[in-house]
Every structure is written in structure tokens, then in C-alpha cells.
Amino acid sequence: MPTDCIPFRATNYFSDFICDYLDEKPELKGLYHRFPTLENFKKQIEEKALSFTAEGRKILVEALKRQYTNLETSEVTAAHIESLTSDKTFTITTGHQLNLFTGPLYFLYKIISAINLSEELKRAYPEYNFVPIYWMASEDHDFEEINYFNFKGKKIRWNSQQKGAVGQFNTNGLHDVFEVVSAEFGTGKFAEQLKTWFKTAYLNHDNLADATRYLANKLFGSYGLVIIDADDSDLKRQFIPQMEKELLEQTAFQEVSKTNETLAELGLKIQVNPREINLFYIGDNLRERIVFEADQFKVLETDISWNKDELQKHLNDFPERFSPNVIMRPLYQEVILPNLCYIGGGGEMIYWLQLKSNFETQGIPFPMLLLRNSALIKTKKQAEKQGKLEISNEDLFLDRNTFINKRVRKISNIDIDFSEQIKHLEQQFEDLHKLAEITDKSFLGAVKAQEVKQLKGIKHLEKRLLKAQKRKLKDQIERCTDLQGQLFPNGSLQERNTNFSELYLEFGDALIPELKEVLKPLSGQFSIVTI
Structure with missing residues (x-):
């Protein structure tokens, strides 16, 4: 299976912030603990081993076994769960929202990155043992972000009026979505498999967390993936000290705000801003912020409130009712898992890079941060078409206008690149500027005006000729843009738009094994894969 790679920066789809992190720019070194290289994992293992207790391992394993009670579990996954009782076992974690039918393709890439890194570390x-973990974002409450997936240009959506933590949403109403899905997937062996997965996941399970666990297990259970739902009373109890510190001392707000000031000084874009209290309160159809006002802790949009003593008692009695937000969730993860590395997308990496000082204040080791694998998948037919059209991989990533202009210049029998003429003209005017300077400086303004006029004229002429050639070469250009459109739906990266079902219909059961074979988590490159 042919595979090419290009630097993340060359794609123009990743921020300078994340590219600077990948380049290990010195000014960012204070934002992370250790860069994810194979050699650096040794010290990370030693550090985490000192901070994670046998009791924590016991509670984690018991929680996972409960969550897997009614799930068909592969031998390797069962062995991975059992191995977590050992102080020689550590986790590699990725997380993702509970998107309908997995959402965009990068759901696969995240999990494959975690699986492959675990295997590479074992070698x-x-x-030591290394367990790949998928952390279900079951406590998120932004339903509009997850209630759909894209299929061949159509948005397949689940409409529901439920509120609160999405993992607790019941699956009522998904039968209607299944009818739509069945019609869209069509017929054939692979289509029937997709329908079976969707039907069993969403019609045979009572809530969205159970449905997502079933589907992720079907796709990746054979590789030993362990799926965790941290919306769990026993797991939350492990996090009480950190939640209490957050409620009473507003630790995260103070620490992350300082880091954000540093980022602002570096001219870097901040991904998230902390609140004074970075915890929610959850219940039936409820997930609302906790705030401190007039010497009372209150849950917004409700009548729920406590004084300090009442809050501490309630936290200890019902820790499952307290839910970390985006600032505190990473800390929660590292408290309850013997974790070494978190794998996420560019946006996730940036907000993790805002959090190191809060971890230090809480006395929790900061994990290594790894940008997930990214890939562009082409069929053999698309790759052949690309070759015939003589389009480079790098050109595919250009924005549409730049792509078209470059193609016109490449295939035109007329040279429409006036850069040499412009350079020559600029040199002539530079000489005129020097001449005016030593003869009569009052002419400098006139020379500059003439320069602007003539440069504008030649650039306008170049645009007109380019436009004329576009019309003349319309058919050839359309073939090029059609291919780019197939690979970059809606002008975006394929992985951020396309659902795995489209590719599964094309490649079937070979899809995940072939991706697993070529995606290298520590490569630091964007993969271009032909299947």
C-alpha cells in the first residue's frame, strides 16, 4: 500500500502554534514536561510509577470490569484490563466526543495512534505493559457538536431535546435515523455490516455512552483497546481532593491565567480560558456550572446552593454529581489512570499546553503530549488520476484559487508568470529613485507614483491573461478541481469531514488494518495513503 508523508506545516491546515511544538521551538519548552520521543518514555514511566497507587489500580480495574459486563470482550482487551493491576502496566490515552456513528474520520486516527504507540512502546x-485507552467524553453537554455525521455530502442528524451529560442521553428517536442510514448505505456486504453496527449500537442500547462503547469495541476490540467511561462514582471519588481544591482555592483559574499571559506575550492564540470554578454539576437533564457568589456556592439556572461545609459534605457523599470542564478533565484523567501520554488533535494539544502549571500545583505528573496521526486516503483510481494529471501531493493541499492558478500556469502553453518582468521593472525604478535622490528629490514622489501605476498595470494584465487561459483550459482545470474536491470535501481536510462509513463501503474490513499498518504515531508527519 503506497504511503507518502509531508510535514504538518506544509499542509497549511495546522496552526503555527502546533507546528512550533512539533519543531520543539525553545520558547514553548516551558509548556510541556517531556517531548514524545521513544527515549523520553523511560523517565515518564519512572515518574508515573512513583505517583500511582495500587489502590488506584484496583479501583480502576473494578470500574472497567463493571463497564464491560455486558460487552463481548476480546481476549487481548480482557488481558489488558487485568494487567492494569500490575505496577508494570501503563496507559496511552486518547479521547473523543460521543459523535453519532463515530463522527469524522479522525476518530479512527486517534485510536489507531494510541494502539500503535502502545505496541511500539512494548517493543x-x-x-512493561502498555494499554491503549479510549476516553469517552460522556460528560460533555454540547449535543449540537455530536448529533450528526456526514455521508457523501449529506448530514445525517439525530434530533433530541434532551439536556445534560450526553453519555446519559437515551437513544429514543434513533430508529428514525436508522431508517435514513439504511437507505443511504444501500445494499451489499459492507453496507449490511454498517447497518448491523448502527442498529445494534443505537437501537439495542439504552444510552449514548453504551452505544458508543459497543461501536468502538466492535471496531477496535481485537487490538486490545480499552474504553473507559469516567462518569463513574468510584472513579470520581478518587478525584475528590483535586475537586475540593478547585472549589475552595480556584487553583486552575490562577495557574492557567498565568500561562495564558505567557502565551499572549508570545503572540500565540489561546484555545480555552479558565473560569473561577472549572466544575459542573450534573444530574437528570442537567449539567450546569458551579459558581461562587455572595458566600454561597451555586449551580447556575437552578435553586441548588451550599455554604462551604455543605458543599464539602455533598462532594464527599456524591462525587459523581461533580463534572470537570475542559480545563479540569485532563487532570481527572491523569489522577485515575496510570497514564504516560495523551494523544489528541491540534486544538486539544494547544489547550493541554495551557495546563502544565495547574498539574504541578496539584502534584500530578504532566503527561507527554502527542499530536495524533493525520491522513489523506486515496483510492487507487484517484491516485492514478492524480498521476495522469501530474498533480503533486503538496499541490493538493493548496487552497482552491491558488491550486487553480498553479494548474493553469503549469498546463498552459503560454508563460503567464510575470514575476521576472515585475522584478525587472522594480529594479528599473530603484535606479530611477537613486537618480532622483542625487539630482532633484522633489521628483521622488512622481517616480514612486509612476512605479505604483506601472506595477499595478502589469499585475492587472497578468490576471487578465490568467483568466483568459482559465476559460480556454476549463475542461482540464475541472478534472483537477474535481479530484481535489473529492479528497478535500467542502474545502477541508478529509479527516475533519468524512465519516468512516464512506470508506468502509469502498474498502470493507481492510480499512482499519491497512491504516494501522501505515500510521506511525511518532513520525511527526502527515500521511497520504493509497488503498
Whole structure:
């Protein structure tokens, strides 16, 4: 299976912030603990081993076994769960929202990155065990972000009026979505498999968390993936000390605000801003912020309130009712897992890079941060068409106008690149400027005006000729833009738009194994894969 790679920066789809992190720019080194290289994992293992207790491992394993009670579990996943009781076992974690039918393709890339890194670490450090973890974002409440998936240009949506933590949403109403899905997937062996997965996941399970766990397990259980739902009373109880510190001392707000000031000084875009209290209160159809006002802790949009003593008692009695927001969720993860590395997308990496000082204040080791694998998947037919059209991989990533202009210049039998003429003209006017300077400086303004006029004229002429050639070469250009449109739906990266079902209909059961074979988590490159 042919695979090419290009630097993330060359794609123009990743921020300078994340590209600077990948380049290990010195000014960012204070924002992370260790850069994710194979060699650096040794010290991370040693540090995490000192901070994670046997009791924490016991509680984690018991919680996972409960969550897997009614799920068909592969031997390797069961062994991974059991191995977490050992102080020689560590986790590699990725997280994702509970998007309908997995959402965009990068859901696959995140999990494959975690699986492949776990296997690579096992080869490098055979005396230890490494377990790939998928952390379900079951406590998120932004339903509009997850209630659909894209299929061949159509948005398949689940409409529901439920509120609160999405993992607790019941699956009522998804039968209607299944009818739509069945019609869209069509017929055939692979279509029937997709329908079976959708039907069993969403019609045979009572809530969205259970449905998502079933589907992720079907796709990746054979590789030993362990899926965790942290919306769990026993797991939350492990997090009480950190939640209490957050409620009473507003630790995260103070620490992350300082880091944000540093980022602003560096001219870097801040991904998230902390609140004074970075915890929600959850219940039936409820997930609302906790605030401190007039010497009372209150839940917004409700009548719920406590004084300090009442709050501490309530937290200890019902820790499951307290839910971390985006600032505190990473800390929660690292408290309840013997984790070494978090794998996420560019946006996730940036907000993790805002959090290191809060981890230090809480006394929790900061994990290594790895940008997930990214890929562009082409069919053999698309790759052949690209070759015939003589389009480079780098050109595919250009924005539409730049792509078209470059193609016109490449295939035109007329040279429409006036850069040499412009350069020559600029040199002539530079000489005129020098002449005016030593003869009569009052002419400098006139020379500059003439320069602007003539440069504008030649650039306008170049645009007109380019436009004329576009019309003349319309058919050839359309073939090029059609291919780019197939690979970059809606002008965006394929992985951020396309659902895995489209590719599964094309490649079937070979899709995930082939991706697993070529995606290298520590490569630091964007992969271009032909299947």
C-alpha cells in the first residue's frame, strides 16, 4: 500500500502554534514536561510509577470490569484490563466526543495512534505493559457538536431535546435515523455490516455512552483497546481532593491565567480560558456550572446552593454529581489512570499546553503530549488520476484559487508568470529613485507614483491573461478541481469531514488494518495513503 508523508506545516491546515511544538521551538519548552520521543518514555514511566497507587489500580480495574459486563470482550482487551493491576502496566490515552456513528474520520486516527504507540512502546520496553485507552467524553453537554455525521455530502442528524451529560442521553428517536442510514448505505456486504453496527449500537442500547462503547469495541476490540467511561462514582471519588481544591482555592483559574499571559506575550492564540470554578454539576437533564457568589456556592439556572461545609459534605457523599470542564478533565484523567501520554488533535494539544502549571500545583505528573496521526486516503483510481494529471501531493493541499492558478500556469502553453518582468521593472525604478535622490528629490514622489501605476498595470494584465487561459483550459482545470474536491470535501481536510462509513463501503474490513499498518504515531508527519 503506497504511503507518502509531508510535514504538518506544509499542509497549511495546522496552526503555527502546533507546528512550533512539533519543531520543539525553545520558547514553548516551558509548556510541556517531556517531548514524545521513544527515549523520553523511560523517565515518564519512572515518574508515573512513583505517583500511582495500587489502590488506584484496583479501583480502576473494578470500574472497567463493571463497564464491560455486558460487552463481548476480546481476549487481548480482557488481558489488558487485568494487567492494569500490575505496577508494570501503563496507559496511552486518547479521547473523543460521543459523535453519532463515530463522527469524522479522525476518530479512527486517534485510536489507531494510541494502539500503535502502545505496541511500539512494548517493543522498546518489553518489561512493561502498555494499554491503549479510549476516553469517552460522556460528560460533555454540547449535543449540537455530536448529533450528526456526514455521508457523501449529506448530514445525517439525530434530533433530541434532551439536556445534560450526553453519555446519559437515551437513544429514543434513533430508529428514525436508522431508517435514513439504511437507505443511504444501500445494499451489499459492507453496507449490511454498517447497518448491523448502527442498529445494534443505537437501537439495542439504552444510552449514548453504551452505544458508543459497543461501536468502538466492535471496531477496535481485537487490538486490545480499552474504553473507559469516567462518569463513574468510584472513579470520581478518587478525584475528590483535586475537586475540593478547585472549589475552595480556584487553583486552575490562577495557574492557567498565568500561562495564558505567557502565551499572549508570545503572540500565540489561546484555545480555552479558565473560569473561577472549572466544575459542573450534573444530574437528570442537567449539567450546569458551579459558581461562587455572595458566600454561597451555586449551580447556575437552578435553586441548588451550599455554604462551604455543605458543599464539602455533598462532594464527599456524591462525587459523581461533580463534572470537570475542559480545563479540569485532563487532570481527572491523569489522577485515575496510570497514564504516560495523551494523544489528541491540534486544538486539544494547544489547550493541554495551557495546563502544565495547574498539574504541578496539584502534584500530578504532566503527561507527554502527542499530536495524533493525520491522513489523506486515496483510492487507487484517484491516485492514478492524480498521476495522469501530474498533480503533486503538496499541490493538493493548496487552497482552491491558488491550486487553480498553479494548474493553469503549469498546463498552459503560454508563460503567464510575470514575476521576472515585475522584478525587472522594480529594479528599473530603484535606479530611477537613486537618480532622483542625487539630482532633484522633489521628483521622488512622481517616480514612486509612476512605479505604483506601472506595477499595478502589469499585475492587472497578468490576471487578465490568467483568466483568459482559465476559460480556454476549463475542461482540464475541472478534472483537477474535481479530484481535489473529492479528497478535500467542502474545502477541508478529509479527516475533519468524512465519516468512516464512506470508506468502509469502498474498502470493507481492510480499512482499519491497512491504516494501522501505515500510521506511525511518532513520525511527526502527515500521511497520504493509497488503498
